[in-house]
Amino acid sequence: MPDAARPERTHRDGIRASLPLAIAVLGFGLSFGVLARASGMGSVAPIVMSATTFAGSAQFAAVQVLGAGGSVAAAVTAAVLLNARYGPIGVSVAPYLRGSWWSRFLHAQLVVDESWAIAAEGEGRFNHRVLIGSGLVLYVAWVLGTVLGVVFGDVIGDPTRWGLDAAFPALFLALLVPQLRSRDARVVAVLGAAIALALTPFTQPGVPIIAASAACLLGLFRRPEATPR
């Protein structure tokens, strides 16, 4: 929790905080490049996708659907549902992104789960400098990883062999723990997890996550002073 004694965080703090994450994201980007190449997307399309979409789970989902012989509509639907969470996430950072509409548009593209979690300062506040600094680092890592995966895919082989699918939830857990300072936050995290698991068997991937964000409605029933610091 930031307090008056601590100076406001800057771009540099965002870069520093995201560097260890960037190595992990480089690995994820690499595995995306390998998977996309193997599923017959060619070598340029996966790189363009990472540079424009910049959202790991949605890209994995779209490529998996295509690779399994699914339709374009199915692949796009899967990706859009997985990215639907960026709607409310975008609203959460909106008050902190100032400037012209196109600068807000560009800065908004740097929002991913990881940069958003790093930039969070509690009680719904976000530091835009940290968001932009960490977002840029993660963007470079994601695109570079994809390039490496596409180019060296044959040498690297199946990324699940390296346990990368378990590295994902571990990364999210490490980002979640610092968010759990208040009792409300802990209740909501458990609630969000429960909603996601309950819906997984019955809905398209992505729907459980966006539905779980409804757990934050609990905040409506709390007075500000009821949230302990």
Add this chain to the structure above:
Amino acid sequence: MSDAWLVVLLVGGATVTIKAAGPVLLGGRALPAPVTRMIGLLAPAILGALVAWATFAVDRRLVIDERILGMAAAAIAIWFRAPLLLVVVIAGGVTALARALT
């Protein structure tokens, strides 16, 4: 246009729009207090959901597999305040090791 390029174009366009919607439409304006209180809980809700989903889901199925061992190891590493990269490497390494042994 090939299917792959069509997906790249449509997913890219949709994602850019979803990400930009809030900041472009509301940018710089303070949100009403009740919305801010909800948003304070948005990160735990979404990250909690992502942790559970990425640990147990395979497409639409819930399974308990080697990932749970990796996550247990990651939780211990986080408890001892291990650096983030180490946490991720431990989770991946333990899971890969468990897969190799089973």
